[in-house]
Amino acid sequence: MLSDDELAGMRAASEAAMPDVMRITRGSSEMVLDPDTGILAPADPEVVYQGRGRLRPPNTTEVEVLFGDEQVNKQRYVLTAPWDSPEILIDDRVSVVQCSDPHIGGRSFRVVAVSGGSFLLDRRCGLEVVE
Numbered sequence: 483m484l485s486d487d488e489l490a491g492m493r494a495a496s497e498a499a500m501p502d503v504m505r506i507t508r509g510s511s512e513m514v515l516d517p518d519t520g521i522l523a524p525a526d527p528e529v530v531y532q533g534r535g536r537l538r539p540p541n542t543t544e545v546e547v548l549f550g551d552e553q554v555n556k557q558r559y560v561l562t563a564p565w566d567s568p569e570i571l572i573d574d575r576v577s578v579v580q581c582s583d584p585h586i587g588g589r590s591f592r593v594v595a596v597s598g599g600s601f602l603l604d605r606r607c608g609l610e611v612v613e
Contacts, residue, residue: 504535
């Protein structure tokens with residue numbers, strides 16, 4: 483069993499390895515009336531977290547899937563957020579506000595998997611690139 487001090491140390495070490503800034507938003511099923519057009523539109527997404535994170539590819543290969551009659555390559559990434567960040571849900575959107583990798587900065591992702599474990603050291607979830 484881990485002591486509280488050991489767990490706190492592991493959480494601090496995990497967060498120290500998060501060089502990027504992420505924004506996680508969650509859509510709403512609520513519709514609102516646009517006063518300018520008079521048309522119902524989806525409500526603006528809610529920002530559930532903005533802060534430190536780490537984005538990395540889980541491996542160097544892409545996932546091949548069939549989409550209709552076409553084979554498509556999907557890029558998957560893993561997001562690590564601090565242990566005390568709000569719960570991350572499937573279909574949340576992740577945008578990269580600031581990133582140590584210039585090829586990733588400014589990209590957007592959709593959460594496709596959320597993982598857990600015995601000790602909550604950090605929050606990890608699988609992402610797919612939103613084109």
